[in-house]
Amino acid sequence: MKDWSEARRVVLSLGSNLGERLENLQGGVDALFDAWGLRLVALSPVYETEPIGGPKQDPFLNVIVVADTVLTPETLLERAQNVEDAFHRVREVRWGPRALDVDIISLGTETRSDPDLTLPHPRAHERAFVLRPWADIDPTAEIVGHGAVRDLLRSVAAQELQRRDDLTLQVPQ
Template sequence: MQQTQDMSQARTVVLALGSNLGERLDNLQGALDGLFEAPGMELTGVSPVYETVPVGGPPQPNFLNAVVLARTMLEGAAVLERARGIEEALHRLRDVRWGPRPIDVDIITLGQEYSAAPELTLPHPRAHERAFVLRPWADVDPDAELLGHGRVGDLLDAVADQEVLRRDDLPLRLPG
């Protein structure tokens, strides 16, 4: 029987999922399931899936993207370790910067935490420039704010030229 952790002091963590290799929806689902297999994180929201063109990097296939919200007592390093473990399990290679990948799990924010550490910069340094993060995040949390940048809904205006296509035909199942 799994013990229930006291989450009264938990922080909200926002994670962005992306996949453009292999069975993209299955990869997103695998990442979503993997995030909540172990204790320490409580799912509070999952956005719809969006299809987007790649930003930066070499020519590559379109991405499927989603945003996940959770409450956690875990430190940033532990959330990052979980994210990297999921990427490794789904065969993510880091040989080409911004290259194609079966899965990408990015920590966008973790509570009110700021970090300039090279291994984990919080909030994510480019989230405010990316419609593929902002649009699904606004869907799952319309009142969300990105630390240091303002309301997510307002930030969408600056990236209105980035095409994001909502794919209601590709739903994610809630884990469990």
């Protein structure tokens, strides 16, 4: 096991537009933190957004999770995909509807262009559903190679999203 002094900050994006969307998000957050290696730093408010790309589908609920981790990028990706699989994630249609989507947005200052995991996430800087909730919980956040999240928000101002203060997630214990 690694020592927590070696922890890096990770930003995860969770989204759901099938079934009980809020329950799916809560289950995803709970499952991510159910095993050793992640410590929650912040959980964003819930946002509702229209899908970007892909087939016609229902709106998403989205949240951002900021955590500290001692997991390797590969182990973190495996955990995220296992959580998606537990919610019956189907990968037949690119950007299609899904009960749960878990994306690794950034991991410290790491950059990589691997077919399985690109860091930072290649489209995070173009997505209001990532930038807005992230800015809510970390106003000084930056995306390596793209700049400050708050500044990037200007370029996605036309993307509609609604903060859903009537919907909340419980912080995992």
